[in-house]
Amino acid sequence: MVGIRPLKKIWVDGRLVDWDDARVHVLTHGLHYGYAVFEGIRCHETPKGPAIFRLPEHTDRFLNSAKVYRMKLPFDREEINQACIDVVRANGVPTTYLRPIAFSGYGEMGLDPTKSPVQVAVVNFEWGAYLGDAGAEKGIRATVSSWMRIDSRSLPPQAKCAANYANSALAKMEAISAGYDEAILLNSTGVVAEGPGENIFRVIKDVVSTPPASSGILRGITRDSVIRFLKDEHLTFQRTDFTREELFTSDELFYTGTAAGVMPIREVDGRPIGTGNYPITKRLRQRYEGAIHGRLPEYESWLTYVR
Numbered sequence: 001m002v003g004i005r006p007l008k009k010i011w012v013d014g015r016l017v018d019w020d021d022a023r024v025h026v027l028t029h030g031l032h033y034g035y036a037v038f039e040g041i042r043c044h045e046t047p048k049g050p051a052i053f054r055l056p057e058h059t060d061r062f063l064n065s066a067k068v069y070r071m072k073l074p075f076d077r078e079e080i081n082q083a084c085i086d087v088v089r090a091n092g093v094p095t096t097y098l099r100p101i102a103f104s105g106y107g108e109m110g111l112d113p114t115k116s117p118v119q120v121a122v123v124n125f126e127w128g129a130y131l132g133d134a135g136a137e138k139g140i141r142a143t144v145s146s147w148m149r150i151d152s153r154s155l156p157p158q159a160k161c162a163a164n165y166a167n168s169a170l171a172k173m174e175a176i177s178a179g180y181d182e183a184i185l186l187n188s189t190g191v192v193a194e195g196p197g198e199n200i201f202r203v204i205k206d207v208v209s210t211p212p213a214s215s216g217i218l219r220g221i222t223r224d225s226v227i228r229f230l231k232d233e234h235l236t237f238q239r240t241d242f243t244r245e246e247l248f249t250s251d252e253l254f255y256t257g258t259a260a261g262v263m264p265i266r267e268v269d270g271r272p273i274g275t276g277n278y279p280i281t282k283r284l285r286q287r288y289e290g291a292i293h294g295r296l297p298e299y300e301s302w303l304t305y306v307r
């Protein structure tokens with residue numbers, strides 16, 4: 001079963017190749033040891049044509065992830081930005097998810113990745129609302145995972161490395177098999193960290209909070225956008241830890257992420273969250289949707305038009 005509709009072209013190591021020709025060898029080093037860094041970016045239709053949301057910030061995070069892993073990319077910031085633009089143009093589909101990835105390629109086996117060449121690819125494909133359109137309306141059901149979020153003493157959570165997502169996949173599968181939509185992971189100190197592929201926010205008495213970067217999270221670019229929206233909405237915001245039980249007693253809870261957008265959580269482990277109305281989450285979601293679709297001029301500087 002292949003869920004991804006093939007488009008025309010994929011950018012691989014500096015050139016656009018046909019979709020079916022973007023292949024790797026089974027001895028690709030990164031496939032065996034998880035030594036790959038990647039990004040998730042979205043491009044949307046706007047009144048001025050397709051636009052990539054916060055491309056420079058995603059490219060910077062991509063380059064920083066590579067730096068943490070001492071991965072020397074044979075392309076610079078401008079070339080990666082241009083690769084993203086080129087692949088969207090070449091495929092001619094305005095609403096897509098972009099996945100830049102850098103990985104240790106086919107060279108040597110063994111744990112030292114520096115003996116294998118670094119390969120870079122950028123692919124875009126159609127990907128709808130990650131947790132479903134119904135989730136955005138009604139809110140989704142989440143469970144606190146029995147898996148602990150990776151810790152910066154073992155795998156740095158702020159570097160978006162493929163290996164991190166084995167931890168995310170364990171939490172995600174556990175949540176799905178228990179009948180929930182998504183997981184919430186606690187960190188090594190027992191406080192809330194994030195979802196498997198989303199940051200998390202809590203609203204209590206009109207104060208909005210999210211765990212700080214030091215709590216073992218990925219510094220989400222959607223999280224950063226929402227922090228700006230909170231300022232613009234004149235809402236009180238705190239970067240602060242919260243506990244598992246404080247999830248249950250929240251007035252509102254929501255995830256943020258490029259894949260998920262701004263996604264309300266209506267239940268955690270059988271406890272309904274708040275009244276089931278999400279006035280603040282809805283306002284933030286509306287602003288986010290307005291920003292990504294180019295309807296709000298105050299956020300237009302976040303758009304990279306591809307035409």
Ligand SMILES: Cc1ncc(COP(=O)(O)O)c(C=O)c1O
Binds near residue numbers: 196218257
């Ligand atoms: C572990 C994790 N946390 C948070 C996020 C949200 O980050 P962003 O808003 O940049 O997509 C992601 C998605 O990339 C993620 O994988």
